[in-house]
Amino acid sequence: MVRVGVEWINSFTDACKQTGLSYCDDTSVGFLTAMKSRGHTEGFNWGNLNAWETDFRDPDFGGDDTNWIDNVDFAHFSSHGGTSSENVFTGCFGIAHTDCRWRSNRAKFGNKSLKWLALDTCEGLELSRDVVATWQNAFHGLHLIVAFTGLSSDSWWTGDRGFWFGWNAGNNGKIINSWLDACYSYWLDDKPVGMAVGRTREDAINRRDNERVNSNFSNIPNNEVRWFAWKWRH
């Protein structure tokens, strides 16, 4: 059984002004609900003003992820996001605690617990940028990230994707396949991506294609990560 934490933001204060969203609770809480229905446990469920950027930021950069995102096995985040031309991913929060935005260059995931990270935002694994440069320094034991390339939809008709991802992955389905199945939308052109790391090419591909929550793949320290493997439907 794994511990699950979710953070989601639909509403943004004036200080952190963004276009309001409607279904980030459906995607994140749907994921948590499905995981719990499979016997996994809830670490936390922080939404809107309760979701904080410091929960994702590593203590080396002044954050508190050791008590939150890096204190669970599986984390799910739904909000606005984007990857800059400098290959930095930014996730948006509703209040400034202490910033409105969390950045991938302030992340070190897996140096405590986190194995799997789901980013239900736009451009979390942006293939038009350098996806390895964006995330290489965040893998400190983290096994894989699932996210989107391009813009992802905020809509009632795709709001069940978090639930079906958790329903399959929580039942020991292959994690990245579960994400691609739940999130791909031909109709809305939503393009999910999954990326894993490995010590060798075969190891990275094997983890990408076959890792499940009960797989017992080992954690790889950042300086031993030699390969990245990702996949997406085009």
Added chain:
Amino acid sequence: MSVTFNKKLPNVPDEVNVYELSKLDSSSSSLIAIAKSIGVSGKTSKYDSDDDVNSYTDVEHIVQIYRKSGALEYRDLEKYGVEKTGSNEKWSISDDRSQEIAEQYLKKLNIINESEMIFTKVTHLKGGTYSIDSRTTEESTIDSGVIFSRIIDKIEVLGPGGNCMVNIDSSGDVVGISHLMRPANSVIEKVKIIPPETVLNDLEKKFNEMEREILVTNTSFGYFELGKSDVQTKLQPVYAFIYEVHNDGTDKKFVSVIPAATKTYESLEFKKRFPSEQSIRDQSKK
């Protein structure tokens, strides 16, 4: 602030039929019959059921039917979404060949109304690798996903339902199917269509209130079919608009589905599935 339309609405008819939809058969006997025609059988196979899904599995395969919608999914658990490593073979199946394999397979399974089904496109599951040491990136093709959609009375069916994808691996084997096309058997009545200008005026008012840069990437008219999570009993016409809202490097895609008939039979959008009430987080607690 500005609103840009990348695509104009197509011409729409003055009136269209509204259809009664039949529920796809999600019974255990139907599931097992489909599973056996796919080749899932043998001593190790077992039937399982929960609130959401009925499933039939053996060691290498799973076939499942979503209870509310009747959506069907088949996966080869060993091969679906898995890259063959240790082989230098390049992807060699043309899109035309993929389409042919998919059409033959669907015909054999008999789960498609051929008079409604149209081939739409071939997608590919792509793989990428990067070596930190050699700083090289390689790309590969893992499967082809052949998509079919649906046309009724020469009107396309939009939405998360009303389509089918067949996944074919590098050996040419069918390793996955996702299918949801609720049978449209009987016409309830003909309904008049709201003129597109009326809908566009309302939409532009909504966009103007948002005070953002808005790019409408797709505008469509068609029947609308819900996804695998939902019960649907009527097939009605809609206008659908997919649009992007741009804001300081964090953009988002939204969709607006507006009933196109002067009479609406069934809601196409329901309450949230997983709303979450939040009490105030105690800042002093870790």
